[in-house]
Each structure stands twice: as C-alpha cells, then as structure tokens.
Amino acid sequence: MKSTRNKVEDNVAAPTNAELAQNMVQLIQTIGSVLVQNKHQQRLKNRNDVAKLVAKRNPPCYLGQEDPLILEDWIRTFDKLFDAINCPADQRINTAAYYLRQEADNWWATTAPTLRQQPDFSWETFKEAMRKRFYPEHVRAEKYEEFLHLKQIGMTVQEYHSKFLNLARFAPTLVPDEIEKTNKFIRGLNFETQKALCVSECQTLNDAYNKAGKHYRVQQLQKKTLKR
Template identity: 45%
Template sequence: MSQRHRGGNSAKLNSALKKLTEIAAALSQAANAPPPKSNELDAFGEVFKRVSASKPPYYNGKEDSASLENWIMEFDKLFDAINSPEELKLNNAVYYLKEEADLWWSQRKNDLMTEHNSGWNELKEALRTKFYPTHLRKQKSMEFINLMMGAMSISEYYSKFIELMRFAPEVVPTEALKAQRFEQGLTLSLQGKLGGATFSTLDEVYGRAAHLYGIRGKELEGNSSG
C-alpha cells in the first residue's frame, strides 16, 4: 500500500472520528449533561476505531424487518466482540444510520437523548417502532406460526425456522416451546418416527429429526438402486 493511500485512509478515519466526537459532545449537551472529558473522548475514539475496522453495515430505514433485525444483530455481536461500554454503544451505532433512518434520527435524537437512561437498547426499540410497523410484525409472526416443512429438506426447514423465529419471540419464549413448534412443523412421517418423544431444546429435536431424515434418504437410495 502506498504512503499516499495510507495517508488518505488515516485522514478519512480522523475526519470521521472528529465528527463522531462532535456528535457525542452535542448529544451530551442535549441531555443536559456536561460535555465529555478528555479521557471519555479517548475511550469513545478507541471504540469507534474498533467498530469502524469491522466495517459494519449501514441501515437506511427500509421498511423491511429482515434488514433492520440483521443490522441490529450485527451491532449486538460487534459490541459484544469488542467489549464496548454500554454508554458508548448508541453514539457509535447512529453513525451507521443513513438516508431515511438518518433523517429520522436527526429529528428524534434530542427527544430520545433527554429520556431517562436512553441508550442502545432504547434506540433498538425506537427503530423497531418506527421502521418495523405492527402490520409487518403480525405478518412475520403468522409466517412463523404457519411454517411447515413440506417439500423442504430438514436443513432447509431448520434454516427457515431460525430465520422466522426471531420475528416471533413471544410465540416460542422457551427452548421447550421452540422444540415443540419445530416438531409440529415436521412431516407426519418424521413426527411418527420421533415416536412421541419429548425434547427440551430446539437443537435436540433438530438433531434427532436430521438423523432420521438421513436414514430415510439412504432407504430411498437403496430402493431406487435395487
């Protein structure tokens, strides 16, 4: 990498960090708190650099539950991975809002920041309220409730189950209920082979069903070659 290219990247990072520092100070003042001290800005800058180095996604405010939940999930994982202090999460996350979501944040940030204990969790709920409307929640929840394995392979069914389950946490709040719902969506043949066994976790019933599905596939191969 050339010296000029490295210098350009460094300048961009410094410019972004300066902007984020200004945002942090402005939000702090909006919340009637004193401006952040030098050591607080140092900590903020370090977290911002580590977040930036991971190249996290942006969220543009698209009315699509999957886009929003994927963005939230990525930042949840990233904050855990870098061990980000709770009080630094929100100001880092909002830098990765753009277009409609960024416009919404610019209009709502003062109200949100003056609310008691506003932080990353509160931002997530506010985003969901705005960009994940009730009719979409009901739609995704019903899609999960009505999910059946049908002609899918067991792995395809499991992947679809996991994808939709996060949109209906109230339907399966425990591991036992996840396992029960997963079993109910299996083909009648697989349900019969499970023999009415009770499973305590989703992975447990999936593992057993996948094993039986594999055996069934071998039986079909044997019959077709016989």
Template identity: 40%
Template sequence: MIDAKAKWIYNVSRSSYDYEDESDREDDNTDTIPILIQSEDEEKYEPKEDYVEDPEEDPEEDFEEEPVRKRQQANNMAETPEQLAARVRVLEQLSQNIGLLVQNQANNMNTGHDNPQAIMAKKIATLKPPIFVGKEDPMLLENWLRDMEKIFTANGTPETQKVNKATFYLREDAETWWENEGQTINNQPNFDWDSFKVAIRSRFFPEHIRRQKCSEFNRLNQGKFMSVKEYAQKFNEYAKFCPNMVPDEVSKAQKFEDGLAFKIQTRLGGSTSSTLAEAYSKACSMERILQRKEDVLGRNKRKDQNNANSQSNDKRPRFGNNGGNGRNNHHGGGHNNRNYQNPRQNENQQRNGSGLANGKYNANNNQNNNSNNGNGGRTFNGRLHVMSKSEAESDANIVTGTFLVNSKPAFVLFDSGASHSFLSKSFIEKHSFKPSSSCQAKVTTPSGETFLSKNLYLSMPIVISKTELPMNLIEFNLKDFDLILGMDWLRKY
C-alpha cells in the same frame, strides 16, 4: 586566561557544550536543563609561548627528564574518591533530567490525540460496520443490530458510547428518522443502548409486519421441498420475530415437530422433545435414514428397469422395408394430440353453457346463461388464504406457475385454502376483459378484513397442459398474483 572557577554547562536543548560565566547563566532564560560540573582543584590554564629549541640544551638530559615529568602530570590529574563520587552523582542527575525532558516532549506531542471518543470511533471503523438504510424488513434490522453488538463487544465499547457510534452508520430513511426524532428519544430518562433498540424496532418493525410474520409462522411447515436444516433455519427466524408464540423450549420443540414432513413425523412415532435442539437432532437423524433408504431403493429400481429393457430389446421383431411405414402407422393410427378433446372438457362446456367460443372467452354469451351457472346475482361468502408471494413461499402445500388465461399468460396460484377462484383486477384492466355477470361476494382476507366483490367472469378458459379447463372467476384486487385457483376449481377438476 580563563578563570579556574569557570563552570562547564551542559545545555540539553542546544545539544552543545558552552563555557559561560555565572552571570551569563543567570541571564539565560531559554528552556534548558543546565547541569554544572565544577572542579575546585582545576589548574589555571595559561597559553604557552611557542617552543623554540635551545641549541645549548642537552638532548640526552631532556630524554631522561621526560618520563619523570609525565608521571608528575599523571599524579596531578588523578581524582580523589570524593571527587569521583561527586562526578557520579552529577551524571546520575543528568540522566534523570534527560529522561524527564523526553517524557515531557512525548506528552506534548500527544496533546489533543488522547480523546477516548475519537480512539473508540477509529477502532470501530477498522472493523467496517454495516450500514442500515431503514427498510421495513425485520431480518435486515436484526442482522444490523447483531453485527453492531458484536463489534461493541470486540472493542469493549462503553455503554455510554454505543448509541452515538451506532447512529453514525444510519443512512437514508434510518438517518432521517434519527435526525428528526433522535433528540427527543435521547432525552428520555435512563436512555441507553437497550432503549435505542426498542425505539428503532418500533419504527422499522411495525405492528402490521409483526402480525404478518406471526401469520406466516403459524402456517410454516417443512413440506416436500425443504430439508430439515432449511426448515429449522426458517423456524428460528420466525421464532425470533414472534416470541409470544413459542415462549419456552418445550413449546418451540412441539411446534417444530408439528411442522415436520409427515413421513418424518410417522417415523418419530409421536415422541416429544424437551428442547428445540433435541427435536432438531432427532429429525436430522430420521431424515438421513430415510434418504439412505430412498437411495438404495432407487438403485435397485434402476437395475431392474435396465434388465427389463435389455430383455424386451432381445424379443423385439425386426422389420423389413415396411418397418418405417409400420412405425408411421403406429403413430398415425392413434388419436391426433392437436385435435384431441378431453371428454371432461366437452362435458364442462355443455354444463357451463356457451361461454367458450372457439377457445375464446365470450362475455355476451355468458350473460345469457347466468341462471344456468347459479352464481349470477347471488350473494355468497368467500375466503382467501394466501395473497402474497412471501406467504406462498412459506407454505409447502401451495403451488404457483404461469399458465394461459383466455390466451393471456398469467401468474397463477393454486391454493386449497381459498374457497373460490379469484382474478386480479389489474390483470382484467390490462387485457380489457368485460364481466359477464354481477354478484355480491363478501371475501375475507387472511388479515380478517372483509371486502365486497361485484363482478363475475363465467367460464373463463384456463389452459393447463394443452387442456382448457374453464372456470368462473371473481374479480378481486390481488397484488402478487394474476389468478388464484381455489377449492371450487380443485373439486371440479
């Protein structure tokens, strides 16, 4: 028999129902939330003996007493309002305790995973930030900084975490720089993301590159081959690197208009703009009008040319069997292109002496004619305007190409800003050229430095369009070009 005061314990951690005594519950030290439900009026349960049918019992009497017995049992099992209210309170307490247990378990599972630094690093990594390897290229550096700032803004990265998150994506030279100097830079007072940008720019956008960019910006113009849009893109890039040259919108607009193609400037009529956006809009509109005009004129010109060709075909005489001979005589009766010599070329050869021998450069002959040339042993000043490919690409008035110099292919730059013509020292050593004369040439480079050149190559043959155009060349240490033809060559030819 089980005591009527036994309590029904709901053990949450075991998810089972157990009947235990009060002493057993006190001895239980397991992490559980016991809820005790007690019924004071619960009848004692006693096991009954197996039912044995009484042969003398009347079945009809049992049939009449059965409903009465069931009604009495139902009345005994009915709960009073007080008991029902107590049971509801217990159930509410049970539900509350289960909710607390679930919350505690969830908190325990998240222990060690709520580090804000780790969460922010994971958010940034999902956006796949770019890598900066530390090349001294201001465009690469500025693009990397701009992309990182976009990611920081999108993720809401705190100011205190930006430097640590950004330096994680440094590689090669940039990573080495930060490993060596990062600790010192980090210890500066009030060090933050803006301070980091100043530090990395001073390392990978040094002063000599800044001066070079300002020099290229000073020579930038639209020229013949760039559209207004392309010119504006380059202008904005240089303006970012040289803010001192265009400190406000008015100066930006003025410099932008001064660099436009001359045909657009003349159509604008000297009008000025107060902002760069306004100047860009005017230039694009004028470019579109000029393009339409050229398209119309081009169509009309082709139409007139087609009409003229059709008329000439109608009037062309028809030849008989001698037609082929007539055509051959027509081509053969003129000069032979292969044997044809430019009269100007013969005149130059006579004026420069016997520097050319069968189309080849002859240093020995030229040594005997230094006095005729005027440059041998003389001291004079020279000037170089452009020395690198990047400078040449930014100036639309400069032309480059590959031509034969003393029968050797050479990469040539035509520069009207250079006072003389210069031959690369590496090109000379590669082909074992010997100087034909000496000189004392003080050559000034675009950076303002002056160098002394002592070797002169007289009447060096330069072949352009199958025509030899000899020129006196000064030896100089050029890196990107084999030959620079300056104003002396342009004036001569």
C-alpha cells in the same frame, strides 16, 4: 550582615488566613481544571478506540429496509459486537448510528434531537425506536402469523430450522421456553419425520434438529437407492 537579613525577614508579613484560604481555593480549582481536561481527553481517546475496534469488524450498514429480519440481524450484530469489545453504554448509540444509511440515516437525523431529550434514553430504547419505525405493528403481525403456521413443506430440515429461528423472534408468546420451542419445531416437520422423533423424547430444540436432520438424510439416501 546577619542582623540586616533578620530585619528583612521580619519585615516580610506572613500570609493571612484569608490569603491562605484563597490560595488553597485557586489550587483546588487548578487541579480540578486539569482533572476535567484529562477526563475529557481520555473520553475522546476512548471514543476513538471504540470507533476503531468497531470499524475493524466491518459491521454492516442498515439502509432502512422495512424488513424485520434485516433489522434484527443488524441489531444482533451490534449487540454482540458491543459485548465483545466492552463498549461503554454511553457510546453505543453514537457508534451504531454511524452505520445508518439512506432512509435510516434520514430518520435518525430527524428524530435524534427529540429522542436524546428523553431522560432514560439508552441503547435499548434506541433499538425499540428503530423497531417501531422500520417494522410497524402490521409487519410484526404478518411475521407472527407466518411463524404460527410454519411447516417444513418444500424445505430441507436445515432450511426449515433456519426459518424457524428467524421467525421465532417475532412470536415469543408462542414459544416462551425451550420445551414449547422444541414442540413447535417438531409439529412443523414433515409427518414421517415427526413419527421418527416420537420414538425418542427431545428435550431441546437443538436435539430435535439434529435427530430430524439425521432422519432427513436417511430419507434422501433411501430415495436415491430406490431410483437405481
């Protein structure tokens, strides 16, 4: 019996080197296919996770208004949101595009095929494309001029500060650093407030805003007292 088993084993030919190589190739291909499939499934899961995380924050939709303040607020919202959830760079465009509506959605549907063909197309270039479409050069120039001549006249310090911050985004060359920004803010204040701030040097915009706010409050209290 033992002799018969040995004869059978002797008759089984050992695999050749070619067969071993072929088996190895097939094994590698199988492993590769599994890895690709797992990677694809993981990518889909990640996309779904990102979509859910963004949806939970209930971000605004952009309708395509040619108002740079509305667009910049929308962009800034998604910039902060993507950073907060660590959104992968390759998922930012599709995620944000889902929140385009009306004219903005029509624009994206028309231009997306062309923009996606650009080798360096990214979230940053997507934002620039939106800016070029929804607030062209003449609108930017209007905002620049508005900031250039901005004064507090008719506004509270808080209202002036808010408008100053909104418009400063459209004139970075006028306020390239914190000192220039602070000086520009002070020059736009009412004359009495400017005189009050000359007593103490303001190194930052926030410092100037706080001091101007305190002076404005004192002025309002003084006016109320004189009316009594």
